[in-house]
Amino acid sequence: MKKTLCGIIPPLVTPLLDNKTLDIAGLERLIEHVIAGGVHGIFILGTTGEAQSLSFNLRADMIKETSKILNSRLPLLVGISDTSIDDSISLSQFAYESGADAVVSAPPYYFATGQPELVEFYENLIPQLELPVYLYNMPTHTKVSFAPSTIKRISQNEKVIGFKDSSANGAYFQSVTHEMRDRENFSIFVGPEEMMAEVVLLGASGGVNGGANIFPKLYVDLYNAAATQNILEVRRLQTKVMQICSTIYSVGSFGSSYLKGVKSSLSILGICNDFLAAPFNKFDKEHRMLIQNAIKNLDLK
């Protein structure tokens, strides 16, 4: 991680055979698939990776296997978010020993924390980590949003090298960008893919976009169009991304439609198993057929 990371970093799904077992062959195909698509790094054990639904040991397995397959071809970011600071540190240590490049940390998510507690938590946690850290904002799931001033404060520690925002709040995203404008070598990524192009046009580092699991080249192309300020191409590709969001992620009206849709698509494309860890379940045949049609109707050339 010598230089600042930018581009498309897929938040990798965790291919599973059941609640206890990785689909390792699927994981291999998935990693080769996203590398072939041109992505700029890989992020495992995030929300799209269902990290919280996996046992500690299964998370460790995922780190080990991904690192082995990836074999340093791309930067590897590892989610260590947990409600226990000790288990977070253990995961980070394991990631370090497995050859990961950085860790990604969202706040503890059982108890709601305030801003002073966030600052204290990270001032406690970060010195205990061997790897550089990205902060991860996911307020719907963690019950707290990093105030821009909190990010600035925590980032006085140079081990903090970036921020990923999955709040979908565009005003907030620009506020963080503004607050951090004088900090060098600090990456700011956006989670929701609907917003990726527009924030890159305004200077953001890139996207940690779930759709890049399925169609990595599309997201890389859209990122490149935005990074080179090719607005015409941005608008053309944005329509494709929006078609994905409004079809593949919106089948059924489950809270988990997005996760189901991503894994179902990967299964339909022959990449990996579509098993979802408890408390969720994969799509039934009828819903899977809707995903199949949605993919068929995409015209990605």
Next chain:
Amino acid sequence: MKKTLCGIIPPLVTPLLDNKTLDIAGLERLIEHVIAGGVHGIFILGTTGEAQSLSFNLRADMIKETSKILNSRLPLLVGISDTSIDDSISLSQFAYESGADAVVSAPPYYFATGQPELVEFYENLIPQLELPVYLYNMPTHTKVSFAPSTIKRISQNEKVIGFKDSSANGAYFQSVTHEMRDRENFSIFVGPEEMMAEVVLLGASGGVNGGANIFPKLYVDLYNAAATQNILEVRRLQTKVMQICSTIYSVGSFGSSYLKGVKSSLSILGICNDFLAAPFNKFDKEHRMLIQNAIKNLDLK
């Protein structure tokens, strides 16, 4: 309203002397100020206009006086959001008779409504209005967000000519844009000014941005830069807007800091009174001094 509206439409503050009385001289200065800044229309009785805090009669006064001062120099949009459908219709009728060009309607905000109820409500309301309608999304205040499919459904009535989104949700904004992509002559505006440039770059119609009360030319310039895809200029002016957001709107930690900041700035600049309608209050001297310094530190040339 022959052609589709686009550009900067300031959500005008309502200059007040007290809870019952308009500051009419201030209103005149304010309208001339924003016209001089090059704005493309005026929206009164929105959230920034504190419409809900004004009595029905005071809202009617505001419509009448604004229309008289504006004298058809720019399109006039009038907020008619109310919890009572009858009072909404009465306000709309009054706006029509006063020469307004369109009305703007957010859902009723005491009871929370579901999507089917939103559809029914607007299918009931719209035929009773003489003027074309903009839908107004303000979920933090109305407890409901228009689903993109709901907007499409309601907009089958051609009297619905646009949508204003103040959710600050960038993913949602793109979803609405995508859902409405085939509807001609439909404007989509964004409320939060932090997001205006980026959504215009992707094709949105413009911004209904509170800061355009104070610094109309800045917002018009930023809009023009985005509309002409001048990214370098967009980034330069975006920094000014973010400086405004992070200083003028953030003094104190009141829920009403934004409203206080806008009216305080207008008072400092000699444009209008800074009285806020109940349940809010204007800044005290100490906070006003902070606003004064924030304005002084802006470098808007």
Next chain:
Amino acid sequence: MKKTLCGIIPPLVTPLLDNKTLDIAGLERLIEHVIAGGVHGIFILGTTGEAQSLSFNLRADMIKETSKILNSRLPLLVGISDTSIDDSISLSQFAYESGADAVVSAPPYYFATGQPELVEFYENLIPQLELPVYLYNMPTHTKVSFAPSTIKRISQNEKVIGFKDSSANGAYFQSVTHEMRDRENFSIFVGPEEMMAEVVLLGASGGVNGGANIFPKLYVDLYNAAATQNILEVRRLQTKVMQICSTIYSVGSFGSSYLKGVKSSLSILGICNDFLAAPFNKFDKEHRMLIQNAIKNLDLK
């Protein structure tokens, strides 16, 4: 209002023929029905009364007609909650002139307020009212809950004679009760009927329970059982109330199932029209049949 009010105060529905017209014959029957059931007062223009969905003029009509029919046979409480302080004062003045005994005020509900703003708002409002005041806590609808210390502070003005809590938060209710324990002549009522008996057992003043529109005697009997500490009878009658809640208020899964259920029941019993003001609608035939069956299955003797 010489002595402290206690007992069952039905939050009267507003019988309507359409969005603009009272069902006055229905209103007469409804008032006679609840008086015959033994209720201790009447509260109009609350949430169950759909006050916010009615135009200002229709609310004034409701005050006038109710007062005329009631003819001072019971204490009359009038809801004046509005987003405009001026319209609240006008409603209160009208209630006073019509012979009402007290007003009931929930905080403004468009803008969210903080505790200091609540205090200021009421310190501004209350001196402008002729009638004594009950504070009304309805946080799901007003976006703010009165802190117990805020209630105590506002109630230093002796015109504040009581509090109604519709939060359904049992811990909060006891906190308010504890905070106000030394204030004499202060009534504390609970909104949700499921909780009425238990809070009266612990010393609360009574209930403002929607079901008392339909079955006033049941709620009066339950109140009396609790007030006389007849636990066996409390448990027997509580089961009846819970049967009402789990059937009549739970038909369909609308946000407005409760309102629809209450008005549908009153229509089935021949008391008043079941028209609901926009944005809601009355039950269709199929749902009405379910209410009819629910009523038939009650055994209220």
Next chain:
Amino acid sequence: MKKTLCGIIPPLVTPLLDNKTLDIAGLERLIEHVIAGGVHGIFILGTTGEAQSLSFNLRADMIKETSKILNSRLPLLVGISDTSIDDSISLSQFAYESGADAVVSAPPYYFATGQPELVEFYENLIPQLELPVYLYNMPTHTKVSFAPSTIKRISQNEKVIGFKDSSANGAYFQSVTHEMRDRENFSIFVGPEEMMAEVVLLGASGGVNGGANIFPKLYVDLYNAAATQNILEVRRLQTKVMQICSTIYSVGSFGSSYLKGVKSSLSILGICNDFLAAPFNKFDKEHRMLIQNAIKNLDLK
């Protein structure tokens, strides 16, 4: 667990020396303290036990040590709530092997679940547990509330022997009670101690009240007064409990004031260490002094 559990079950704090180490001497004193106070069972690794802030291994330690100290003198309930179903099963297996009597499970809390997913989750989980199960409702922390019909559905499995509700929603509590009225041998406990007496008066099983860590006899006495329908004594003791809630749990305005207050009190009384696991911190000297005064001002005889 032959017969249905009722009474006061303290949700035991987890005495800690630091984030990795139990205060075992403190744990011994605490257990003897609550036994001496007459409690009817012990619940470890709940929210008050900061379970989520502890590593998996530390949770296992807490189970082992508590079981050893308790030595079957009282029923031992063990919280197994986790975001990973596998780690929940492992904890339950460990609890079973350590001699616990039942487990307590709140829904997974990172992803929000819907009612059908709750049903599926528990239909998957429960057959994999050796011990009987209490469901634990904690919607502020888990983002979902068990619908009464969901509880009924899950409880068709007879291994489900009870329910603990920490929602503080009194209407909801009665709805669950009503829904489960025909199920024999099913306990329903309330979390918030402010509500314990009133729900026991209406028939609930008892309380899982944090204050019973500090003053076990008070809560047992209040429970007994309610269970024997001694209303005068209920009201007298309720005042003591409310004094605790309004002083000891309300020092500072931290989200964690309750946890800080409980552990601080236990430390002041010489029972155990007041270290709080990350992301929280114990009170500083100044706040601790306020707790000390609050305890001194209680008159518990």
